Amino acid sequence: MSDPTDPLVQFSNALVARAAAANNAVAAIRLGHGRHVTGMVWRSGVVVASEQALPRREEFELVAPGGSVVTAKIAGRDSSTNIAVLNSAESIAAPTIVAGEAQTGSVTLAVGADGMGGASARLGLVNLVGPEWHSSRGGVIERRIVLDIRLAGREEGGPVFDTAGAYLGMSTFGPRGQVIVIPSATIERIVPLLAKDGRIARGWLGVALQAVAVPDALRESADQSSGLMVMSVVENGPAAQAGIVAGDIILSVDGTPAHRFRKIARHFGSDSIGRKADIRLIRGGAVMTVQTTIAERQAA
């Protein structure tokens, strides 16, 4: 009855083919009691998943494409970019992945694992694409990508493809159940580091900071209208050793204004550890500069 030249039929058939092709890209990560979340087969035996969806456990059972059950160990997890990497005991053949860029309005297919070796599919649009953003955990995400797709909890962590079959990134839940994508660029940057070191190293000063307005009287000498006030100092941390105390207002780090944490975040990447940093601050109504050595942040 179906007319093969009907564009809707063609569209549907194309989606069926895409979903079938995506089947070998997803593995179910068992959480116990019949629940699972989705992981994406990134490289042979390497599975990428949503960090927030995985309980704090070292080992999981995976249902590989086709239905075989294998065990996998956590190789690393990074809550700041919401990426976890698992290594499976037995190799799982990896699909060919071609990364793509999300565009607002483009049709996407979000694929999940059905828990029995198969795939589940969701169709929707890229609702919006925005610039790089910072997560509440301090990670940098290359693009803001929001989908107009609803996702079941078991599908979180699966790959999102465009109509050309290019990989846009990993699906995950944003605030209020919104479905967002961790872009392929972020996955490509973070996964090798997690696979190698098990964590993402970050610089650390040992302070709690809150953005404040610089008092009017000091705006001229500070040459900026806001900074980051030190609320508390970790004992024996780098900041404490440099004599930084609660109440100091940090104005800049190595010349980059600390209007916002976002602005100075990139000064505290993994390459910052061990580096000396000049911190310009307001203390007791005067502007001064102290030098400190950035240490490595310990896992939370």
Place this chain on the structure above:
Amino acid sequence: MSEVATSMEPRERLRVAVHGEDALRRAALGRMVAEGGHVVVGPSDIADVVLTDGEVRPGETRPVVLLGGADDSLSAVLPRDANPSQIDAAIRAVAVGLVVRLSATGETGFSAMRETEGHALLTPRELEVLAALAEGMTNKAIARRLDISLHTVKFHVESLFRKLGARTRTEAVAKASERRRRETIML
């Protein structure tokens, strides 16, 4: 485990299927539900509501109260450590077709760092006035503590209200503490 209360409750008694990650947790949830005046039934029995701290049956059509997790397709999503009255209220609400979420939206899910706009940032002086407000001090007492005029205190309090979008002192203190909780950066 099935339990039927002998006395009639003025409130409706619901049949609640309880799932738990482990037996101990399941038993605790079951007790909580029974104390709320409901009937605890098995996972596959006929039930008005499903209460779970993990497992949700694929294709579950009954209203689900999920403890912990970020699956927004479910009727009620509460934190794992939700208290008994929250759980009971959620069970009753989803049974009559309502959707339940925590009021602090954005608590679940991977979200962006929140940073207050420049014009709404507080000054160090305003933070001091706020700390005094939090202690319940009067304007007069604040003026004495900070060694400033009453007029200046009033000026700071008005500025705090404007920047925090608050109408009362209590509201200002609550909004500021919420902002501090969300926006404090550990570096």
